[in-house]
Amino acid sequence: MRRGLTPINLTALTLGFAFLYVPIFLLIIYSFNESKLVTVWAGFSTKWYGEMARDDALIAAALMTLKVALLSSTVATVLGTLAGVLLARFGRFRGRTLFSGMIYAPLVMPEVITGLALLLMFVAMGLARGYFTVMIAHATFAMAYVAVVVQSRLATMDRSVEEAALDLGCPPFKTFLVITLPIIAPAVIAGWLLAFTLSLDDLVIASFTTGPGSTTLPMKIYSQVRLGVTPEINAISTILVGIVTIGVVAASLVNRRAALRRERDERLAFAKT
Amino acid sequence: MASGPTTRRTFEPWDDPKSKPILRVSSVSKSYGSVTAVDQLSLDIHRGEFFALLGPSGCGKTTLLRMLAGFERPDTGRIELDGVDMTAVPPYRRPVNMMFQSYALFPHMSVEGNIAFGLKQEGLPAREIKTRVAEALALVQLPDYGRRKPHQLSGGQRQRVALARSLVKRPKMLLLDEPLAALDRKLREETQFELMTIQEQVGITFVIVTHDQDEAMTMASRIAVMDRGRIAQVAPPTEIYEQPNSRYVADFIGSVNLFEGNYVGGDGAPTMRCAEAGCDLSLAQPLLVAPGHRLWVAIRPEKLEISREPPPPGTLNCLSGVVWDIGYLGDFSTYRVKLDSGKIVSAAEANRMRLTERTISWEDRVYLRWVPQAAVALLS
Ligand SMILES: Nc1ncnc2c1ncn2[C@@H]1O[C@H](COP(=O)(O)OP(=O)(O)OP(=O)(O)O)[C@@H](O)[C@H]1O
Numbered sequence A: 001m002r003r004g005l006t007p008i009n010l011t012a013l014t015l016g017f018a019f020l021y022v023p024i025f026l027l028i029i030y031s032f033n034e035s036k037l038v039t040v041w042a043g044f045s046t047k048w049y050g051e052m053a054r055d056d057a058l059i060a061a062a063l064m065t066l067k068v069a070l071l072s073s074t075v076a077t078v079l080g081t082l083a084g085v086l087l088a089r090f091g092r093f094r095g096r097t098l099f100s101g102m103i104y105a106p107l108v109m110p111e112v113i114t115g116l117a118l119l120l121m122f123v124a125m126g127l128a129r130g131y132f133t134v135m136i137a138h139a140t141f142a143m144a145y146v147a148v149v150v151q152s153r154l155a156t157m158d159r160s161v162e163e164a165a166l167d168l169g170c171p172p173f174k175t176f177l178v179i180t181l182p183i184i185a186p187a188v189i190a191g192w193l194l195a196f197t198l199s200l201d202d203l204v205i206a207s208f209t210t211g212p213g214s215t216t217l218p219m220k221i222y223s224q225v226r227l228g229v230t231p232e233i234n235a236i237s238t239i240l241v242g243i244v245t246i247g248v249v250a251a252s253l254v255n256r257r258a259a260l261r262r263e264r265d266e267r268l269a270f271a272k273t
Numbered sequence B: 001m002a003s004g005p006t007t008r009r010t011f012e013p014w015d016d017p018k019s020k021p022i023l024r025v026s027s028v029s030k031s032y033g034s035v036t037a038v039d040q041l042s043l044d045i046h047r048g049e050f051f052a053l054l055g056p057s058g059c060g061k062t063t064l065l066r067m068l069a070g071f072e073r074p075d076t077g078r079i080e081l082d083g084v085d086m087t088a089v090p091p092y093r094r095p096v097n098m099m100f101q102s103y104a105l106f107p108h109m110s111v112e113g114n115i116a117f118g119l120k121q122e123g124l125p126a127r128e129i130k131t132r133v134a135e136a137l138a139l140v141q142l143p144d145y146g147r148r149k150p151h152q153l154s155g156g157q158r159q160r161v162a163l164a165r166s167l168v169k170r171p172k173m174l175l176l177d178e179p180l181a182a183l184d185r186k187l188r189e190e191t192q193f194e195l196m197t198i199q200e201q202v203g204i205t206f207v208i209v210t211h212d213q214d215e216a217m218t219m220a221s222r223i224a225v226m227d228r229g230r231i232a233q234v235a236p237p238t239e240i241y242e243q244p245n246s247r248y249v250a251d252f253i254g255s256v257n258l259f260e261g262n263y264v265g266g267d268g269a270p271t272m273r274c275a276e277a278g279c280d281l282s283l284a285q286p287l288l289v290a291p292g293h294r295l296w297v298a299i300r301p302e303k304l305e306i307s308r309e310p311p312p313p314g315t316l317n318c319l320s321g322v323v324w325d326i327g328y329l330g331d332f333s334t335y336r337v338k339l340d341s342g343k344i345v346s347a348a349e350a351n352r353m354r355l356t357e358r359t360i361s362w363e364d365r366v367y368l369r370w371v372p373q374a375a376v377a378l379l380s
């Protein structure tokens, strides 16, 4: 088989990436458009960024989104890590299959259903809907992602390292804190970043679970776009794209560096001198 | 602490009825589902012993060791350490440390951090921790490596760090699961002697798992040969080799020729009727079994005398056959001789001369003989 860039797969690659990224580039370019008309280029300007900064409702939505994302990703990371540890470490306990199946469910469940279910639960519990319920909802579904990331990392970790700590007199919970957690930290951080970006750009679940007065940025953008796309929206979307890109790149870098280090350690372990 | 002479003293507390064992395992069993990993096993280990658990893969050595460390709970039975029941004590409260086959060093801590970890759990003052870590590093001859991370060490150095880490707490007993398996042959042989020296210096009881019989023979004060979750024989290396109690042990340690036959009574000259040998084999001592009882005679290849000259008539235990194969091993040559009954017997002879001309060659008719004391009669 021929490897490398032949004309055919170069074309395929270009087309594929163009399909993915041209719309986003257009959005970014037009956020710097002088004209109010979205489709007519009238020279470079950053005035829409200034305009955006003066739009209080937009800024409030952005702050709310950030707050929800920070809180929910943190809660999701704690719960998801615990679930991942439980799945990876506690062997065959009763109901393990059920539990592991259930932890994957939010990954494949249509968001509309998750949103609706959460809404019904909040109504039944009589919780006033607002940023708190959105936060809970995001934590719930992001937790599944964190659990999967953490569990797969634990599956490749040598258990005898934990046993060695126990053997040296360290009780189980402390072992988790001072041995296991530092070793799996890159996976936990990657999980947190994933949860953060998931919360940041969620529209469906937030729409279901929020209440009056608590609008997230994606909701705000969505509702404004229905009145017509303004360059201001392009500007805030560009910023959003930037944050998400940084988050995803950081998550993969953290994971990659950890994987590289692991690989190097393993190579060294088998290279005898 | 042993000091002074470099030769090893005789040390046989297991024969001393007054010596109280430091470890007492009584009828311990452990099953995983339908697999019985350890089966009604009992064992006494004495203070200061270098005890080896030897056996084929899957016979339950690791399982037994993990029960001693506290990682597995026995289904039945009792484990007593220094007179205290340990059966239900979790690993972090046992005065026993383990050295893992994978070394299991903490990758995010320096060598010093690894060694100090166990001492910190005891809440010792920082000064004492520091001196004891330095002592431990000196003991394993890595005094300048404290600042390194495990990934900056070679395999042999990691092995030493793991040893230092498990010794620094001065446990009552150190458990080692195939500690040398990951080292190459030369390093392994050096490390065997080092382990023995260290064990004498620190005076801690060692229990080592291995499936390398040479390793067990070299290092151990006693060896337990295991067979499917049970102990087949516990004895010092020489006794295991010279006085195996069953065909299983005889066959597992070294190589052996086994002859099957039936006991022929007689007070003065007990013999075994043996079809494979083609004659009666005389035994060293009478056995406490009825005539006709089935038994086996085990004889090691190096204890057979091989020659081309027919022995004088009336020689005891003399077989004749044809050389089938010759293996030259440098120090030894092994001859595989086909007896007239078709049975193949191995004989080994030290190559005392340089082999310019073989005295024994393929297809030669040769005679094998041994004195009755060189063979062992086995009933199982
Ligand atoms: N956690 C476990 N779950 C199920 N079966 C197990 C487990 N641990 C061990 N066994 C089984 O118990 C038996 C004894 O295993 P053990 O690891 O003690 O053998 P071993 O003597 O150490 O072998 P080796 O020389 O290969 O290390 C084996 O049949 C093994 O498959």
Ligand SMILES: [Mg+2]
Binding pocket: B061, B062, B063
């Ligand atoms: Mg094993």
